[in-house]
Amino acid sequence: MKKIKSIYVFFTGSAFLLSPYFLYSQTPHNELPYNDKSKKFSILLYGTYVSSSELQNNIDDPTPFLRDVSIDMSGGYGYGGEISYSPLSNNQDISFYLSSEYLKVKDDELTYQFVQDSNTVKARFTEEFTLIPVEGGMKWNLPLSSDRFKIFIGGGAGIYFGSRERIISSLNTSEISSKPGYSLNILAGTEFFIARNISADFEFKFREASFETESKFSQDYITINGQNYSLGNPIHSRIIVDGVRLSAGLKYHF
Secondary structure, three states, X not given: OHHHHHHHHHHHHHHHHHHHHHHHHHOOOOOOOOOOOOOOEEEEEEEEEEEEEEEEOOXXXXXXXXXXXXXXXXXXXXXXXXXXEOOEOOEOOEEEEEEEEEEEEEEEEEEEEEEEOOEEEEEEEEEEEEEEEEEEEEEEEOOOOOOOEEEEEEEEEEEEEEEEEEEEOOEEOEEEEEEEEEEEEEXXXXXXXXXXXXXXXXXXXXXXXEEEEEEEOOOOEEEEOOEEEEOOOOEEEEEEEOOOEEEEEXXXXX
């Protein structure tokens, strides 16, 4: 199901990214210099949507199977900014970028199975996390781009910081420590100039952003139907944000 959802998001995003091209091809062209190629820098502000994420709940378990088990989680929305630099005057085919964003995800439809002796019970719990990527890389405008409309591809790498909280009934965890993760990424997008040195930017990105956390509840047990069940303190988990990231925003060139 998750793969089907990612494929759906990919094709939806592709149609979304290419829509400015068809709009441009249907409108009259003029000679206004929307894109001043002598401008080497640009600043982009954008909103984001991430299609899905995962939770690995037992990353310290000695059994490989249990250590790698993951729980599918929902995606979320965020916002961010990017600064780009084109090193060559009058040649904006290649640019280098540095970006950061803020993403928050809350999934309250998860279930956890508690086991104590011969007793087993399932309880609903909530996972809430924030992700702050810092990414850098390169973008290249494809040859079919025009002065006003550009299609680009690119890629790079990033470091991913984050924090998370688990809530079961009236109990919630507090974070002890957090370890950032690293990942490569690939991207594609379009840029359409809507005014002098101002463009609309649409992009989708594939990455496997992750971070690890150690957290604990304020107590070691929870009572359900008169039976005490261990909460597993401390909890060592890994959050993986591997869903397709779609973004849209406005870019100023200077």
